[in-house]
Amino acid sequence: MNSRKVLLLLLSLLSVSMLVVAMYGGVHSQEENRVEVIFYIDTGLGGPQIINSCSRTVVVGENVSCVIDREIKFINNTKIVFRGWYKSRGDGNEELVTKDSSITVVAVEGEALQEYIAKYQVYYLIELDLGYSQIQDWKPRNGLFTLDILDMWEPAKGIRKVFFNWRGDITGKNPYIYIDKISKPIRAEAVWETQYYVEVISEYALSVKTGWFNEGQTIHVEPSNSPIYENNGETKIMLEKYLVDYWQEDKRDLEVVQDSLELDVDSPLTIKAVWVKLHHVILESSHIRSVLLDEWIRDGARLTYNELERDITWVNKTRIVFEKWVNDVSQDSKDIDILVTGPLKAYATWRVYYLVSVESSEPSIAIRVNNIGWVEKGSYVIINATPTERELGKGVRASFKEWVGSIISSEPVIEVRELDQSIIIKALWVKKYLVTIDAPDEVQISRQVWVREDEEHIITAPYRVNVDNNTRLIFSSWEGCNLTKQNTCILKDVTQPLTLKANYFVEKKIRIEAVSLNEEVIEEVHFNVKHESGEVLKLMSGDTAWMKIGKWRVMNATWRTWDVSSMYEFMLTRDSGELLKITIRIFRLSFKVNDYFGFPVKDAVIIVKTADGEIVYEGRTNEDGILDKVGPLPPLEMVAYITYGDYRVERNVSLKTSSPVYVTVPMSHTFIQIIMAMIVVVGSLSAYAIIRKIIRRRKEVPIAIPMPIELPPARTLEEEPSTLEKEVEKAPVVTLEDVVEKLRKSGEKPEEILGELAEMIETEKKKKGRRKSSTSEQSISKRGRQA
Structure with missing residues (x-):
């Protein structure tokens, strides 16, 4: 029994123990089956960072994936390129898992933490502009x-x-x-x-050689030695010019005829120096040792010298008979035609004669000579140029001046006893020309004068010649004179007879008057007048001025600030009077102001203004309602403002407006005075009649006795009016009410013209109408009672 209990107790303890072990083992196994998978990204630009979108905790055996970009670019020319996924080991090392940017891993049992790192390589952009190529890497x-x-x-x-x-x-x-x-x-x-690249082509050394030159560099090219002498100085080599040939077609080639060249290098070119080789060539005469030719001639050129004749005249007019050439040229022919390849010197041998040659600057004048032509040495020679003054006709004379040439003398006769040289002389004659002067008769000046061709002669004409008090001559110009200075004619190098004319223009002393269109003299009018010769004068009315005769044009006439030009041209003659009247566009107007009843309006203010508001004239009408001679007025479109009391009228006036200008106002003071006088007279007469009637009644009825009122016999409305009423109709009386009615019918507003008077008349009219209607009603009622 006890053993059974013990066994049961042991079984119970064993069951509890197994249960506890089972429970503990289940929890522990569940924790061991979960794995934390973390993904990192390492850009190389900082430390690794967790990829939260991919990292998480999973169960063993579960797949976890992560996808990232293979390449990422930044705006600063930097990029990162994916290298691979690496797994971290416990020893701190890493192993490559995959080079693919996407990865899928399995949670492995026994590893509570699995870490994977996506590693990138940093790249930088290399940008190089090499000019001939671009590098981007x-x-x-x-x-x-x-x-x-x-x-x-x-x-x-x-x-x-x-x-x-x-x-x-x-x-x-x-x-x-x-x-x-x-x-x-x-x-x-x-x-x-x-x-x-600058290519320099030259036969001889220059300061610049062929080579490369920087852009914009200035090069100065000149010969290293210039000139270069050879053959003992008888041959010289000189730089003639540079030919600059630009390789680019859009640049114009240059030819520089100088021994130096300076230019800025801005394109490839070729500079070619052109040299010239010159040889010294001398031709001399063996007899007189005179040099015939001394020149530097280009190498390879032909020397052609054919100026010699068999019998020639040497530079001193000596006759030389050619024999031959000697030295570098050996020939009998007088003409040389050879190719120059080096320095050359040749001598000519001659036979010499002396020449006596006498000429005259005037071929028509004969000179007497006893021996002339080729004369042997020692001969007697006499040369005679008398008489010294010769008439050539047609206003020309010749006067002996001197001998020139091998003999210089002012004596007209030359005598040589023994001839020892060539005589080549010339008789110089100076011509005298007749100069005729044409001038007005009033000008006191010589009419004829003889002038030498080699002398300067001055003729002065009077500048001003007074003919009378109102006429004068003014010098204007010379005709036929090649050099003038104001009124002076300077004759130089006269070669023929001349006719000079002293031109004068006539001026008249003129007094200027400006006359309006109404034949009225206007002051302070400024004129700009232009003569047909181009002369312009500025004049003012009332001025006295000297003016040329001829046609004048009035360029403009200004009065105050207005252009009043009317007469555009006028002619002045020598017979013109002292007074010149120039008509201008200035006028006057007259104004006549009446009221509607024909009565003249006095003291109506009339103001004439221009379009811009400037007042030209201001005045008042007289007792007859007339303002006469309004002006002077300019030729503008103007406005006349007529003001009378509160009434104002505007009239456009201009040069075309007819005069007088009639203006009508509603009512004048004269009419109002007449009305008032009539009212006073009518009132006085009415008062007088009433008083007189009262006095008469008092005389007839001294004692007040009531008397029946005798009513007039009843009359129907259809009865004819009495004879008195007919007469009144035939002679109507004009009242203020009639004036108001007439104004209304004419389209005027009586209130604006008569003011308060119109309102009073209207009020009185209404009162009379009411009284008349009441009186008619009383009369009808009385007649009814009587009936």
Whole structure:
């Protein structure tokens, strides 16, 4: 029994123990089946960062995936490129899982934490502008970058680019680039220096040789030695010109005829120096040792000298008979025609005779000579040029001046006892020409004068000649004179008879008057008048001025500020009077102001204004309602303002407006005075009649006795009016009410013209109407009672 209890107790304890073990083991196994999978991204630009979108805790055996970008670019020319997924080991090392940007892993039992890292490589953009090419390349960070570019390159013929330096993130003047560790994006450009090829072609040395020159460089080309002498100085070589040939078709070639050239290099070109070789050629005479020719002649040119005759006249007019040429030229012919290839010197041998030659500057004048032509040495020669004054006719004379040539003398006769040289002389004669002067009769001046051709002669004409008090002559010009100074004629180098004319113009003393269209003299009118010769005068009315005769044109006439020109041309003659009247467009008007009843209006104010409001005239009408001679008025479109009391009228006036201008106003003071006088007279007469009637009744009825009122016999409305009423109709009386009614019918507004008077008349009219209607009713009622 006890053993059974113990056994049961043991079984119970065993069951409880197994239950506890089972419960504990279940919890522990559940925790061991969960794995935390974490994905990291390592961009290389900072520490690894967890990819939250992919990292999570999963059950063992569950798949976990993560996808990332293979390449990521940044705006600063930097990018990162995916390298692979790596798994972290417990020892700190990493192993490559996959190079694919997407990864799927399985949660492995026994690893509570699984870490995967996506690693990227950083790349930097290398941008290089080399001029001849562009480089854009991505290089890994801390990588090595090297580049060796060209020292120079030729984009076109004759143009080359020479490396100068780097500009940008790379500096220096070394074309070779070496960067051991790239730490950032690189942008740089190669700076090139442009050079142009200049080809220099020259037979002899110049200061500049063929080569490359920088763009914009100024080169100065000149001979190293100029001139260059050879053959003991008898041959010289000189630079003649430069030919500049630009290779580019859009540039114009140059030809510079100078021994030096300076230009700025801006394109490839060829400079060709053209040299000329000159040889010294001398031709002399062996007999008189005179040089015939001394010139520098171009190498290869032909020397042609054919100026000699067998019998020729040497420079001193000596007869030379040619024999032969000797020295560098050996020939009997007098003419030389050879090719010049070096210095040349030749001598001519002659037989000489003396020549006696006498000429006259005037071929028509004969000179007497005993021996003339080729005369032997020692002969007697006499030359006679008398008489010294000769008439040539037609206003021309000749006067002996001197001998010129081998003998210079002013004596007319030359005598040579023994001839020892050639005599080549010429008799110079000076001509005298008759100068006739044409001038008005009033001008006192010589009419004829003889003038030598080699002398200067001055003729002065009076500048001003007064004919009378109102007429004068004014010098204007010379005709036929080649040199003048004001009123002076200077005769030089006269070669023929002359007729001079002293031109004068006539001036009249004129007094200017400006006359309006109403034949009224207007003051302060300014004129600009132009003569047919072009002379312009500024005059004012009332001035006295000297004016040329002829046609004048009035350019403008100004009164105050207005152009009042009317007469455009006028003619002045020598017979014109002293007074010149110039009609201008100025006028006057008259105004006549009446009221509607024909009564003249006095003191009506009339103001004439221009379109811009300037007052030209202002005045008042007289007792007859007339304002006469309104003006002077300019030829404008104007407005006349007529004001009378509160009434104002405007009239457009101009030069075309007929005069007088009639103006009508509603009512004048004269009419009002007449009305008032009539009212006073009528009132006085009525009062007088009433008083007289009262007095008469008092005399007839001294005692007041009531008397029946005698009513007039009843009359129907259809009865004819009495004879008195007919007479009244035939002679109606004009009242203020009639005036108002007439104004209304004419379209006027009585209230604006008569003011309060019109309102009073209207009120009185209404009162009379009411009284009349009441009186008619009383009369009808009385007649009814009587009936």
